Amino acid sequence: MNVFSITLKSLRQRRTGVALTVITIALSVFLLLGVERVRTDARQSFASTVSGTDLLVGARSGPVNLLLYAVFHVGEATNNITWKTYQDIRAMPEVAWTVPLSLGDSHRGFRVTGTTSDFFLHYRYGARKPLAFAAGHAFSDLYDAVIGAEVARRLHYGVGDTIVLAHGLGGPATALHSDKPFRISGVLAPTGTPVDATIAVSLEAIEAIHVDWRSGVRLPGMASSADEARHRDLTPKAITACLVGLRSRLSAFAVQRALNEYPDEALLAVLPGVALGELWHLLGTAENALRVVSAMVVLVGISGMLTALLAMLNERRREMAVLRAVGASTRTVFALLVAESTLLTLIGMIAGGVLLFAVTLLAHDYLLANAGIVLNATPSAQEGWLLLSVLVLGSLSGCIPGWIAYRRSLADGLQVRL
Template sequence: MIVVRLALQSLRNRWITVLLTILAISVSVMLLLGVEKVRSGARDSFAGTVSGADLVVGARSGAMQLLLYSVFRIGNATNNVTWRSYEDIVSRPGVAWSIPLSLGDSHRGFRVIGTTLDYFEHFRYRDGQALKFAAGAPFDDLFDAVLGSDVASQLGYATGDKIVIAHGVGSLGPQHDDLPFRVSGILARTGTPVDKSLHVSLKAIEAIHVDWRSGSRIPGQHTPADRLRQMSLPPKAITAAVIGLKSRLQVIGFQRSINEYRAEPLSAVLPGVALQEMWTLVGTAETALLGVSAMVVVTSMLGLSAMILSTLNERRREIAILRSLGARPLAVASLLVGEATLLTVTGIAIGTAALYAVLFIARPFVDKQFGIDIGVQPPSANDALLLSAILIGGVLAGFLPAYRAYRMSIASGMMVRT
């Protein structure tokens, strides 16, 4: 207790330097823990983009490519899956539900997805949450569209508004302006690519392409909307499908049967496995970012040691007086180590509290802008390990000045230097 009291009194006499040192340690703690929180939040958000799905099926391609274009709406498919093959696959006894997806068109930079009402019933995200409507309802008419929350907010749409879909994913592609869609519903925010998508029926995708061939409108041909509503318009092909099985014990066998499908070359991937492959690729960047954060912490620890060392000359008389009053060299060294430890603990406490305050304030903004849900949970075991490492570093930072003080004699402290 005497050592702590002396350390507090000594630090109080140098409060400006002490505050700057604590600030440096706090910022380094915020950076290191913040990077870890964002990293884990990004992983959890990506993993939660689709929840409860056992397989994603598409044309033969790499696992990551299939996952990126079907779930994250990034990139394009190498080929389509025929509707006959899709019906054959989902009619198997082990399939509990399926969601067909047809991509290829867009609206002002946002992807248009052709699907069925099963999408709104079975699609799950972030630990099994179901899609909810902020306004309106699922598509009912042939030319109804359901918008993601970002599409509606950024483009200023409301239910009942008319929109025109463009052919292809380019913003300057030809327009299906002869067949406008009505906004029937707007989905509540999910923090996933669903927010940046427009959803129409598979029949609607076929309807707007009745008068098109090879990516161009057939000159002089126009089928009225009322007539299209009376046509059957069965889908010819889809881009991918999300499938849920009755038993997860069947996943590996079901995946193998699709990968060996003889009617056409198909691929079936497990979303979790494909995501793990993706994180393996970006793991180098994560490690580099953590390394930079760790170097900032090391720099703050060196600053702590330099600060205590720089004050030793000013404290020569103080140390000599303590020695003359009976304090042993080890007690003086313990005093300096105690100061370093106290500064480190204070910096850790302030940095951790400041980080959680920033996360609490910035969480809605980050979720809205980037779709990353940074959980504000108590420090995890990994966080505790990082904080322990910082604390040990702070204690070690006090050893060099403690050793210097340990070697000081009473005579050198009492000597007046000119």
């Protein structure tokens, strides 16, 4: 007898229950694969925030702390490094390029980064992608600013708009640098990195807005207008950190050791990839928790299918008996129920995969703009193993009602129960 044909006919007779079971499994698979894909792609997006940079240098603290405040703009620096030290780093024969970073100011909740035009030239993200401008150009005037895509989207800014920076990471109105407004000269294209939520200005601009400030306080009676600041010595006195690119990556460890042993100042040079590895090690518990939750949801879905099969088993006693009467063996009855559970699981897996693919395509731009996550629509090998595990689990769950039906006799099936 054709078990597959009998299975299809049997499932058609129970359309409503079958549909609900398939939907449950599809949603379970969607959540399982969705969590795995978000976890994997979030890690990839996190790791690719800065690529092509060999060393990250800042004041001595901790590798993860330096990575968080210099690259991801989380937290604050414990100290700065002097401009002389930065010049010494730049002059090292192994160094090909450097990008200075000066942090500490903000605008309506978004971080301000003081840097040079080399930032737009050497900063790379993802697969070594360069920064691109959606509109305008890099800063050319002292009071020019370049904003990220998220800043432009959330604050509705465009090229030519005027903004005022604030001293520190937000504070009272007296902390505003309102006497030295900036003009937006460019808007960067979305990158899915913290650059999207950054306002970039020149290092000289950072010095200009602080010429009449000392230790975070405006000096009374020492106010300097925007035009007067242009004629002051705007050479930076210190920076927060710097990105370093080497002529040869083989020299990375030697340069790192030399900077960590720098005699004039306490420095910390880290390899971004190593620091990211430490960070993900700290976040490993949260990742495992997500996996456990998604696995539990799949188990609930499979359990729901098993419950449905067992609940309908008593209603199908006569069906099984008729099959036995027309020549079906007990093995055929067992195979029928296993085939049903396998087919239901397979259909649910396909539906869940299609749903995930559709959501990935539709939510791609939204997640990039709002969460900084670039979801990949192509399934990974890990997802394939997860699907295989779900299929095996679904097939095994059909063995329980199959074994019950296998042990029932023909007489038990034909018996009329009052």
